[in-house]
Amino acid sequence: MKKGLFLGIAVAIAGVAAAQEQPTTVIDKQQYVKYKLMIRPLELIIPNISLTAERHFYKHSLGLTLAFKPATRESGTITGATGLFGNYRTANMLNEAYNAITAGVNAKTYFHPARKKDIYIDGQLSYRHWWFDNKNVAYPNVEGYRFAGTRTERMNVYSGKILFGYSAVGNSGKKTRLVADFYGGLDIRYRSWEYITRDGSVMNEYNSYRKETGNYWGLNPYLGMQIGVGR
Secondary structure, three states, rough: HHHHHHHHHHHHHHHOOOOOOOOOHHHHHHHHHEEEOOOOHHHHOOOEEEEEEEEEOOOOEEEEEEEOOOOOOOOOOOOOOOOHHHHOOOOOOHOOOOOOEEEEEEHHHHEOOOOOOOOEEEEEEEEEEEEEEEEEEEOOOOOOOOEEEEEEEEEEEEEEEEEEEEEEEEOOOOOEEEEEEEEEEEEEEEEEEEEEEEEEEOOOEEEEEEEEEEOOOOOOOOEEOOOEEEO
């Protein structure tokens, strides 16, 4: 199923890449930005530093995203998430011990390209790797999982998204313009993980060495925004 999902979205992206760019018209010059460079401003709080570059054609665009999340905790108690978002395996962004690198591609198709390329459908594929090594940390959350000890963790996340969005372009009288994308849709993810605990406890049980592995699929709603510049 995982291979079929990513193969299907990859074929769609390849089809867009093969499309020929349309001749420039007067309408194009008024509304058209050929290139975009955007960030996800809300993720900078975490911090997750994400950069997306897009190349626009008449009705389509292709994009590449790279991101990096540095760890902000080398030892001590991981705050993480609580309540409804308290699942340890899905709250990685709020886990201060984690580093992460992300790479992704996307392809958009615009419904009204003569109207400032406003409404679009977007297919995205991405891969994210999470990790930290030999950190003396504790996670005391009582909502299903807890540990304390020397931990090494790895997680791989494969994601496919289908999004609907709105694209805004700034003052058409300037060559370089402010741009923004607002979008939402569905995100299907496959996660696999490996946790190693040395000289510590997991769920209040002491272990000199304990290795945990697992994987699962998840389907979730997804909302987001990007801002940047285009020309």
